[in-house]
Amino acid sequence: MNSKHHSHAIEELNDTQKRVHRILTAARNPLSAYDVLDKMRAKGAVTPPTVYRSLDKLIEKGLAHRLESLNAYVACQHLHPHHHEMAAFAICEACGAVTEFTDPQIGERLAVWSESNAFAPKKITVEVRGLCESCAA
Structure with a gap:
């Protein structure tokens, strides 16, 4: 967007x-x-x-x-075009910080999997939980 x-x-x-x-x-x-x-x-x-x-x-x-x-x-943290059908987030379990990110390869792999399994996703949300750089230090 x-x-x-x-x-x-x-x-x-x-x-x-x-x-x-x-x-x-x-x-x-x-x-x-x-x-x-x-x-x-x-x-x-x-x-x-x-x-x-x-x-x-x-x-x-x-x-x-x-x-x-x-x-x-x-x-939404993105002011540039991206697909809202696939949102990805890194969530810090210590401080609660959330970073939205895009990775075309994730979307492409999920699209290939969906097609090969005759699955029609309506929305994809990827949430990666762990520690941010500050909390991991």
Whole structure:
């Protein structure tokens, strides 16, 4: 996603969705939906379904990702084109830092495997857990 498209996608969001996006973008670590809800409640009443709908919209627009193993969300870190059908993340088990990365070879290998096994993936999320450079030192 290029920065022009990214900006356009943000402009299409409603005010609540923009707030959720700002919260995710400002967060240092992944946030659960209830973490987002708590941050939003500081500025007025909001319900869990509203937060979940906003998170779903951000994911649909390619502005956020759901980390399956953590049941948490992060803002998309890429402002350049990449395939949102395949997201990859390095998750530090010590400090909780998450780095989004792309590797065309991973996507290609999964595509070959899927084709040879007559499997039609809808979404692929790769989560690599370990220690970041700072925590491993």
